Amino acid sequence: MALSIWEILAVFAAGVGAGTINTIVGSGTLITFPVLLLTGLPPVTATVSNALGLIPGSVSGAIGYREELKGQRRRVLRLGAVAAVGGLTGAALLLTLPPRAFETIVPVLVALALVLVILQPRISRAVLARRERSGSPGDPDGGTLLLTGLLLASVYGGYFTAAQGIIYLSLMGMLLADSLQRLNAVKNVLAAIVNSIAALFFLFVADFDWPAVVLIAVGSAIGGQIGAKVGRRLPPTVLRGVIVTVGTVAIVQLLLR
Numbered sequence: 001m002a003l004s005i006w007e008i009l010a011v012f013a014a015g016v017g018a019g020t021i022n023t024i025v026g027s028g029t030l031i032t033f034p035v036l037l038l039t040g041l042p043p044v045t046a047t048v049s050n051a052l053g054l055i056p057g058s059v060s061g062a063i064g065y066r067e068e069l070k071g072q073r074r075r076v077l078r079l080g081a082v083a084a085v086g087g088l089t090g091a092a093l094l095l096t097l098p099p100r101a102f103e104t105i106v107p108v109l110v111a112l113a114l115v116l117v118i119l120q121p122r123i124s125r126a127v128l129a130r131r132e133r134s135g136s137p138g139d140p141d142g143g144t145l146l147l148t149g150l151l152l153a154s155v156y157g158g159y160f161t162a163a164q165g166i167i168y169l170s171l172m173g174m175l176l177a178d179s180l181q182r183l184n185a186v187k188n189v190l191a192a193i194v195n196s197i198a199a200l201f202f203l204f205v206a207d208f209d210w211p212a213v214v215l216i217a218v219g220s221a222i223g224g225q226i227g228a229k230v231g232r233r234l235p236p237t238v239l240r241g242v243i244v245t246v247g248t249v250a251i252v253q254l255l256l257r
Helices: 005-023 031-039 042-054 057-065 073-094 106-134 141-157 164-175 182-207 212-230 237-254
Strands: none
Touching: 005 031, 005 057, 005 182, 005 212, 031 042, 031 212, 042 057, 042 073, 042 182, 042 212, 057 073, 057 182, 073 141, 073 182, 106 164, 141 164, 141 182, 164 182
């Protein structure tokens, strides 16, 4: 589909914004997806084109957080394998389920994730206290509960991606004894894996709008670097506040769609 110059600028700007916000928090799809729909793309075409276009942004954000990724190789490999399975499952569901099957529960999932983000410091302290009382250090990778939660979040991410990063951060913040910045770095890698797996699947079974893909890809790669520079300088309290703010906006936008 041919885009006007204003549509080209709008899609590119949306890509920059999505790459930035995805690296800091997540929910960048809530910027790009509505813009793609406004250009006249069908919802499924917009979804798959967006997933492919956001891959460079996720990779760019992960590179920007490379210092925070040091020492987390085992964690990333373990959680990344789970994310890959979930992303592939979600991508398959996008093409088999009714279009609004998942979207009806998205606001509930995002709201639950925000509650977990807000309560994360208190929950983390309670988990740590319980481990100290039992004398067990616990699983440094979050155990079965985290793996199950990330699997379900990745299924959702392969299907739609909006607020996927917020759900990742809430789960890891609750179950892993680590800084929010280091967990944010892992989140960026997991998002890159899910987007890549879903996009590879879509390449064989769905139709893309390639001009939109290229515009979002270039914009999101730039945004990923911007987001890394801004996000890694935010104190945990401020970063948590940004997550809650963006997530609240996401809920409102999803309810009004």
